Amino acid sequence: xxxxxxxxxxxxxxxxxxxxxxxxxxxxxxxxxxxxxxxxxxxxxxxxxxxxxxxxxxxxxxxxxxxxxxxxxxxxxxxxxxxxxxxxxxxxxxxxxxxxxxxxxxxxxxxxxxxxxxxxxxxxxxxxxxxxxxxxxxxxxxxxxxxxxxxxxxxxxxxxxxxxxxxxxxxxxxxxxxxxxxxxxxxxxxxxxxxxxxxxxxxxxxxxxxxxxxxxxxxxxxxxxxxxxxxxxxxxxxxxxxxxxxxxxxxxxxxxxxxxxxxxxxxxxxxxxxxxxxxxxxxxxxxxxxxxxxxxxxxxxxxxxxxxxxxxxxxxxxxxxxxxxxxxxxxxxxxxxxxxxxxxxxxxxxxxxxxxxxxxxxxxxxxxxxxxxxxxxxxxxxxxxxxxxxxxxxxxxxxxxxxxxxxxxxxxxxxxxxxxxxxxxxxxxxxxxxxxxxxxxxxxxxxxxxxxxxxxxxxxxxxxxxxxxxxxxxxxxxxxxxxxxxxxxxxx
Amino acid sequence: xxxxxxxxxxxxxxxxxxxxxxxxxxxxxxxxxxxxxxxxxxxxxxxxxxxxxxxxxxxxxxxxxxxxxxxxxxxxxxxxxxxxxxxxxxxxxxxxxxxxxxxxxxxxxxxxxxxxxxxxxxxxxxxxxxxxxxxxxxxxxxxxxxxxxxxxxxxxxxxxxxxxxxxxxxxxxxxxxxxxxxxxxxxxxxxxxxxxxxxxxxxxxxxxxxxxxxxxxxxxxxxxxxxxxxxxxxxxxxxxxxxxxxxxxxxxxxxxxxxxxxxxxxxxxxxxxxxxxxxxxxxxxxxxxxxxxxxxxxxxxxxxxxxxxxxxxxxxxxxxxxxxxxxxxxxxxxxxxxxxxxxxxxxxxxxxxxxxxxxxxxxxxxxxxxxxxxxxxxxxxxxxxxxxxxxxxxxxxxxxxxxxxxxxxxxxxxxxxxxxxxxxxxxxxxxxxxxxxxxxxxxxxxxxxxxxxxxxxxxxxxxxxxxxxxxxxxxxxxxxxxxxxxxxxxxx
Numbered sequence: 007x008x009x010x011x012x013x014x015x016x017x018x019x020x021x022x023x024x025x026x027x028x029x030x031x032x033x034x035x036x037x038x039x040x041x042x043x044x045x046x047x048x049x050x051x052x053x054x055x056x057x058x059x060x061x062x063x064x065x066x067x068x069x070x071x072x073x074x075x076x077x078x079x080x081x082x083x084x085x086x087x088x089x090x091x092x093x094x095x096x097x098x099x100x101x102x103x104x105x106x107x108x109x110x111x112x113x114x115x116x117x118x119x120x121x122x123x124x125x126x127x128x129x130x131x132x133x134x135x136x137x138x139x140x141x142x143x144x145x146x147x148x149x150x151x152x153x154x155x156x157x158x159x160x161x162x163x164x165x166x167x168x169x170x171x172x173x174x175x176x177x178x179x180x181x182x183x184x185x186x187x188x189x190x191x192x193x194x195x196x197x198x199x200x201x202x203x204x205x206x207x208x209x210x211x212x213x214x215x216x217x218x219x220x221x222x223x224x225x226x227x228x229x230x231x232x233x234x235x236x237x238x239x240x241x242x243x244x245x246x247x248x249x250x251x252x253x254x255x256x257x258x259x260x261x262x263x264x265x266x267x268x269x270x271x272x273x274x275x276x277x278x279x280x281x282x283x284x285x286x287x288x289x290x291x292x293x294x295x296x297x298x299x300x301x302x303x304x305x306x307x308x309x310x311x312x313x314x315x316x317x318x319x320x321x322x323x324x325x326x327x328x329x330x331x332x333x334x335x336x337x338x339x340x341x342x343x344x345x346x347x348x349x350x351x352x353x354x355x356x357x358x359x360x361x362x363x364x365x366x367x368x369x370x371x372x373x374x375x376x377x378x379x380x381x382x383x384x385x386x387x388x389x390x391x392x393x394x395x396x397x398x399x400x401x402x403x404x405x406x407x408x409x410x411x412x413x414x415x416x417x418x419x420x421x422x423x424x425x426x427x428x429x430x431x432x433x434x435x436x437x438x439x440x441x442x443x444x445x446x447x448x449x450x451x452x453x454x455x456x457x458x459x460x461x462x463x464x465x466x467x468x469x470x471x472x473x474x475x476x477x478x479x480x481x482x483x484x485x486x487x488x489x490x491x492x493x494x495x496x497x498x
Numbered sequence: 499x500x501x502x503x504x505x506x507x508x509x510x511x512x513x514x515x516x517x518x519x520x521x522x523x524x525x526x527x528x529x530x531x532x533x534x535x536x537x538x539x540x541x542x543x544x545x546x547x548x549x550x551x552x553x554x555x556x557x558x559x560x561x562x563x564x565x566x567x568x569x570x571x572x573x574x575x576x577x578x579x580x581x582x583x584x585x586x587x588x589x590x591x592x593x594x595x596x597x598x599x600x601x602x603x604x605x606x607x608x609x610x611x612x613x614x615x616x617x618x619x620x621x622x623x624x625x626x627x628x629x630x631x632x633x634x635x636x637x638x639x640x641x642x643x644x645x646x647x648x649x650x651x652x653x654x655x656x657x658x659x660x661x662x663x664x665x666x667x668x669x670x671x672x673x674x675x676x677x678x679x680x681x682x683x684x685x686x687x688x689x690x691x692x693x694x695x696x697x698x699x700x701x702x703x704x705x706x707x708x709x710x711x712x713x714x715x716x717x718x719x720x721x722x723x724x725x726x727x728x729x730x731x732x733x734x735x736x737x738x739x740x741x742x743x744x745x746x747x748x749x750x751x752x753x754x755x756x757x758x759x760x761x762x763x764x765x766x767x768x769x770x771x772x773x774x775x776x777x778x779x780x781x782x783x784x785x786x787x788x789x790x791x792x793x794x795x796x797x798x799x800x801x802x803x804x805x806x807x808x809x810x811x812x813x814x815x816x817x818x819x820x821x822x823x824x825x826x827x828x829x830x831x832x833x834x835x836x837x838x839x840x841x842x843x844x845x846x847x848x849x850x851x852x853x854x855x856x857x858x859x860x861x862x863x864x865x866x867x868x869x870x871x872x873x874x875x876x877x878x879x880x881x882x883x884x885x886x887x888x889x890x891x892x893x894x895x896x897x898x899x900x901x902x903x904x905x906x907x908x909x910x911x912x913x914x915x916x917x918x919x920x921x922x923x924x925x926x927x928x929x930x931x932x933x934x935x936x937x938x939x940x941x942x943x944x945x946x947x948x949x950x951x952x953x954x955x956x957x958x959x960x961x962x963x964x965x966x967x968x969x970x971x972x973x974x975x976x977x978x979x980x981x982x983x984x985x986x987x988x989x990x
Contacts, residue, residue, distance in 0.1 A: 085604045124905075226722075416952075439727075
């Protein structure tokens with residue numbers, strides 16, 4: 007049985023203690039060999055997997071997500087920790103670059119200069135409501151920061167505080183047992199605690215997943231510090247889907263079915279939920295409407311998410327340019343989907359109002375009369391996490407859409423659906439503002455580690471005083487760029 | 499003869515026109531093959547070299563820097579453009595990563611995902627007073643942004659407006675003649691124009707080199723935008739130098755001579771000028787004092803820099819913890835060096851007041867009684883562009899200093915001097931705030947290009963619609979990471 011007592015907010019003194027301990031742990035943790043930290047990440051993954059029986063029921067109870075989803079998400083979380091461990095073992099993430107002394111260098115004699123990436127220091131992570139495992143306590147930001155060699159202080163999401171506490175306990179114990187220094191991981195509680203953590207002098211960077219207003223407020227705090235720090239906010243997205251005339255003709259029913267599944271997955275509570283679908287105006291929507299109307303209600307994560315969805319859904323329903331196809335409603339077991347409709351001309355006229363995220367099971371179908379309107383709509387988009395094209399091969403409009411979408415989105419998909427972000431080497435889960443506050447980075451995929459590293463160059467430092475990564479003879483067997491030329495290690 | 503009429507400030511309408519043109523040029527310029535942009539950078543370098551006879555005298559007149567320095571700096575500038583062209587030809591900067599579809603991927607079937615870096619869009623560059631070529635109109639920020647594929651709008655430094663105009667004209671013509679789209683480069687004028695440019699909706703990123711107050715004000719503007727953008731400010735640094743007892747004993751006179759040369763180089767107007775030198779308290783300083791007192795006066799860049807130096811030098815002179823060894827003064831031909839002295843205990847007590855940059859030919863010698871004080875002083879440092887250790891081999895204190903300095907500086911030097919930053923693959927010219935506003939990046943060296951690129955991933959996009967860089971068969975012959983494994987191209 008779950009304890010039902012509330013977890014009290016972390017006090018200012020406790021937070022200071024936690025961040026001071028994190029800063030004290032940073033040098034030793036950051037100085038570990040990548041392979042040593044890899045072993046710690048694997049130990050953490052094993053411990054979390056072993057604790058599934060305890061953690062999954064807490065996640066279900068706090069997030070109202072079904073058991074299979076919670077189990078799958080925990081699996082994604084531990085897979086991610088192990089994949090990042092593999093990245094540490096390979097070592098290319100250190101971006102080691104060695105320029106040996108060169109008296110004939112074109113701008114004058116060059117000293118010996120050796121560059122590598124080093125950890126930033128303590129990272130504060132704000133967990134997300136909608137992924138109690140994969141974007142929370144032991145999620146992507148935590149895994150990235152630990153992999154980079156940064157201690158982590160998680161500000162628990164109020165939607166799943168008990169899970170944060172228990173996940174944190176498992177992670178803390180596993181890291182300690184694997185030899186990590188004390189202070190390398192902690193969980194703190196409370197909204198004001200979060201703001202204090204962003205402003206705390208020991209905090210070196212912040213990872214955040216959540217709403218645009220929440221992310222923007224914390225971004226502004228981080229930028230306002232006497233010493234500003236990197237703030238990585240992954241926020242909102244409409245994730246538009248463009249269906250060409252030929253694609254609609256060839257497989258319209260299949261596309262509409264995929265769309266319904268994607269925008270209602272997890273009750274629409276994904277930052278990659280397709281919030282807008284553009285189809286030819288004569289596309290028959292009867293089956294889509296019937297299927298949407300027939301979907302069972304699904305619970306939203308918590309009362310706050312439900313209220314936010316109701317408010318935004320209401321704005322879309324009330325907007326003079328939209329027509330309601332299916333009106334979702336809140337029942338005892340949750341929300342049923344809402345499906346709205348407008349046309350491309352209206353969307354172009356009201357794009358600011360209509361192309362704003364609605365977090366939850368609501369989406370907007372946009373009928374277009376002319377494929378030129380697809381390109382025009384693409385040109386009005388703000389920054390997006392994803393943008394998707396459904397088209398047939400060799401369609402000129404698709405070739406025109408892709409570059410416009412590339413300018414505006416972090417991930418461009420073809421004949422697929424944006425929900426279900428895979429954790430891979432090549433994945434980007436990011437994009438221009440307001441998709442994120444930091445357009446250069448991703449919060450999913452192995453390059454997410456790069457957010458918590460900075461370059462340092464050693465000039466003419468003797469071999470024995472250099473970090474192993476940049477020494478002659480490549481003792482860590484890393485991929486390195488030597489005198490401008492990329493060298494892969496012997497082990498290949 | 500130089501024209502002496504002032505260049506009027508760019509009007510708001512003109513700025514809007516320039517940035518609209520830059521944004522219009524961005525897609526075509528960004529879509530060029532790296533090798534095509536490399537040819538444009540080389541053409542720009544050739545044109546600037548060919549214009550040396552015109553440009554160098556303007557630089558001398560406007561900056562009061564000697565001819566040899568101006569010629570050398572122009573050479574550095576064109577070398578940099580050509581080195582960045584080589585980086586484009588090699589192509590590793592695109593960070594191409596290909597994950598092919600994998601049904602057995604650990605977290606569930608993996609789609610085909612292909613990542614590369616793409617340009618951000620128009621970049622506004624604020625040139626520096628002290629490097630009229632290398633950190634100004636055609637300098638490092640401009641070269642980085644153009645290499646990345648971003649149009650550039652330079653806000654001319656008021657210290658050398660005519661040089662900005664003429665350099666801009668040479669660069670604009672060379673880029674146009676080499677086939678770059680119109681609008682890809684422009685120069686604008688005026689302080690208010692600079693602020694407007696940072697806030698302009700078409701601006702995608704900003705590069706800045708200058709003072710802490712100036713950089714911080716523009717950083718805050720960039721962060722305050724409705725859509726915040728990356729701001730790369732390279733600002734101030736004290737560049738401390740730590741001399742161990744053994745090093746002072748072995749080669750004290752040589753070290754003090756190197757120090758004097760380094761802190762008076764270019765009249766101390768380098769962001770890498772050593773502003774603090776820590777030596778054993780019994781180090782004889784007579785020769786240093788005599789040599790400093792004997793140095794000829796050198797002109798400062800302009801009246802504003804001279805006034806800033808006089809003010810900060812006055813604060814250091816008046817500080818109760820300092821003693822004046824040599825009092826520099828402004829004469830008809832410029833300033834003579836100022837040398838101050840304090841002890842380590844006083845420095846630790848007053849580190850905030852004493853460890854603030856003084857831009858110009860002033861530096862502070864700190865006598866220490868115990869090498870522990872070196873470690874303590876290192877621990878009080880704010881972010882630095884550089885930190886230097888002079889030591890003998892196998893000294894324990896050096897091994898303790900290096901990690902502490904690595905946490906606080908972008909470049910750590912051994913038995914050398916920080917002035918004269920080489921442009922290489924491994925160079926970092928950056929560091930924690932206030933050295934820069936963006937601790938993850940460098941403004942010198944080939945990885946400076948990374949500041950103006952963002953990742954995009956293509957998911958399941960057909961080969962013929964993908965950018966060449968990420969297609970099967972590697973048609974651009976790039977280094978790529980394929981399914982997690984780094985592959986160097988055939989050409990090797």
